[in-house]
Amino acid sequence: MPQDETLQMLKALTDAKGIPGNEREARHVMKEYIAPFADEVSTDGLGSLVAVKKGDENGPKIMVAGHLDEVGFMVTQIDEKGFIRFQTVGGWWSQVMLAQRVTITTKKGDITGVIGSKPPHILPPEARKKPVEIKEMFIDIGASSKEEAAEWGVTPGDMVTPYFEFTVMNNEKMLLAKAWDNRIGCAIAIDVLKGLQNEQHPNVVYGVGTVQEEVGLRGARTSAQMIQPDIGFGVDVGIAGDTPGVSSKDALSKMGDGPQIVLYDASMVSHKGLRDFVTGVADEKGIPYQFDSMAGGGTDSGAIHLTANGVPALSITIPTRYIHSHAAMLHRDDFENAVKLIVEVIKRLDRKTVDQITFD
Structure with a gap:
């Protein structure tokens, strides 16, 4: 601190x-x-x-x-495999989102997730050149099923926020958060x-x-x-x-x-x-x-x-x-x-x- x-x-x-x-x-x-x-x-x-x-x-x-x-996200649904679909809340540029850590605030406490998408290795060459659309992204919380995610407290409507800790940089006037x-x-x-x-x-x-x-x-x-x-x-x-x-x-x-x-x-x-x-x-x-x-x-x-x-x-x-x-x-x-x-x-x-x- x-x-x-x-x-x-x-x-x-x-x-x-x-x-x-x-x-x-x-x-x-x-x-x-x-x-x-x-x-x-x-x-x-x-x-x-x-x-x-x-x-x-x-x-x-x-x-x-x-x-x-x-700006953040909101849980909209949980699929059968336990992956989270979400809605942006506020303006987001898709290029700053992928592979970023997020926190889902549930009724049972905070859960860590990461924003994922289909890996580029299995995409055709033309598709790799295009930015991934937000609607194709999901949040991975490490759940194995819809039931497990629900058991952990995840519910549609839950708040999702970017995860980042306040940081004073080497130039102490510069503050990152x-x-x-x-x-x-x-x-x-x-x-x-x-x-x-x-x-x-x-x-x-x-x-x-x-x-x-x-x-x-x-x-x-x-x-x-x-x-x-x-x-x-x-x-x-x-x-x-x-x-x-x-x-x-x-x-x-x-x-x-x-x-x-x-x-x-x-x-x-x-x-x-x-x-x-x-x-x-x-x-x-x-x-x-x-x-x-x-x-x-x-x-x-x-x-x-x-x-x-x-x-x-x-x-x-x-x-x-x-x-x-x-x-x-x-x-x-x-x-x-x-x-x-x-x-x-x-x-x-x-x-x-x-x-x-x-x-x-």
């Missing part, structure tokens, strides 16, 4: 298992870490965690949302409340762990409806463009160069007034940042900004390599600078400033 308190939190969050609709374990971890800094903690009807920290009770409501769920998408957003929400502990802030801050983001921004919709925020921040992962073969026209951001201020994605055009305010604070405090835009994909901001009469919202993301796979990598400095930036922004979001951002 890492000695550093922050690394302990990041390990606990990322090692936790929680696909969309099964976020309980991740929610409990987030609650454990955020509760000491919150005045109250509650859950909405879908299971999103809402931690409230009150500065000025009559001030604007500021929502900082990271999603609890990770499953589920950075989006336990890093949950960690940002926790540390923002922590960073406001001894600070005056003219507002009420909501640190939120939303559910079911990967299947349609669902928990952000319900939790924002409950909160009715005046300003919303979706904190999530973004694409790092600093690996071989990626050009600047594909993705601009580099790990370690600061959090990403998202200009637009498929779910939202960011609010220009809020975006300008945030970058102004970053410039004033010397906090590094990068601009990013994504033609595909979206974040919780996409649901938050459509709440009630509309909410000025902005996505602040962490450049991350290899998302939606078993292991992703990010840079600790980007996480810490995102927290620092959001804390500084919140300290300035009084009623007058929020009204100016919203109605100017």
